[in-house]
Amino acid sequence: MRTEAHGTIGGRVSGILENPVVGMAPWIVFSLLVGPGRFEISVVIALATAVMLVVLGHVVNRGSSWKLLEVADVVFFSALAVVGALASEGTLRWLETYAGEVASITLAVIAFGSMAVGMPFTLQYAREQVDPALWHTPAFIRTNYVITAAWGLAFLVTALAGAYGDLVLHNPNNIWTGWIIQILAIVAALRFTVWYPDVVRARAAREAAGQAPEPLRLAGLLLPLAGLLVPIGIAVLVFDGNVWWLGVALIVGGGLLTKALQSQN
Numbered sequence: 001m002r003t004e005a006h007g008t009i010g011g012r013v014s015g016i017l018e019n020p021v022v023g024m025a026p027w028i029v030f031s032l033l034v035g036p037g038r039f040e041i042s043v044v045i046a047l048a049t050a051v052m053l054v055v056l057g058h059v060v061n062r063g064s065s066w067k068l069l070e071v072a073d074v075v076f077f078s079a080l081a082v083v084g085a086l087a088s089e090g091t092l093r094w095l096e097t098y099a100g101e102v103a104s105i106t107l108a109v110i111a112f113g114s115m116a117v118g119m120p121f122t123l124q125y126a127r128e129q130v131d132p133a134l135w136h137t138p139a140f141i142r143t144n145y146v147i148t149a150a151w152g153l154a155f156l157v158t159a160l161a162g163a164y165g166d167l168v169l170h171n172p173n174n175i176w177t178g179w180i181i182q183i184l185a186i187v188a189a190l191r192f193t194v195w196y197p198d199v200v201r202a203r204a205a206r207e208a209a210g211q212a213p214e215p216l217r218l219a220g221l222l223l224p225l226a227g228l229l230v231p232i233g234i235a236v237l238v239f240d241g242n243v244w245w246l247g248v249a250l251i252v253g254g255g256l257l258t259k260a261l262q263s264q265n
Helices: 002-017 025-033 039-060 068-086 089-116 122-126 138-168 175-208 219-239 241-264
Strands: none
Touching (some): 025 039, 025 175, 039 068, 039 089, 068 089, 122 138, 175 219, 219 241
16 A cells, blocks of 8 residues: 555656646746845755756656756756855846846747757657657647747746836836736746647547547636636735726636636636
């Protein structure tokens, strides 16, 4: 019984570690945490997360190969830690302000760069979850290009939002540019990563059965985003009372939209 339990837990941990979203966890954590007075702790948490994921990945999945993203995780945040330790006060202030955008742009470059060289970074994770016979099929490769592009776009959005808050609003902690827009972009990419492969598999199954493709259903993709509108509305009421009416509208609209999407899902 104990062996079976350990095997089940190990299998679950292995499944989690084989998800490309896990490889992006250090970047997501860092992008959301970094800000004035928080650079050092953000780097430490991100680097610790990156190292922990690498160690777990190669302990739990002993045959697991090294992946572009996990290597980039450790190298990037190790370099940031060294720079932060040696930087002058002025450089440290610059890093506290712009390191979030630097991290987001770096990850976007990794995403689009990996596509440019014919190896979208999600492909390395996806190959550990499917039969090797599918590795070179057009649908499998195309799916990973699309998902990798979605993550590249999400991190471009977070970089642009952060840059607008820093350079135009001069407020790195602005609730919209520093938190809401960035969280929505990441949640959208997370949901798309889960939703899109199911769409591809459903299409392939219908094609194999000689059936016409079903109309694309977006309810499953949009439902988690609609669910976020209510807590976002509450956050607006608490932290940005100047637009209280927008907070109320988000709460009401989020509740109504969630119910409408649930009826379609």
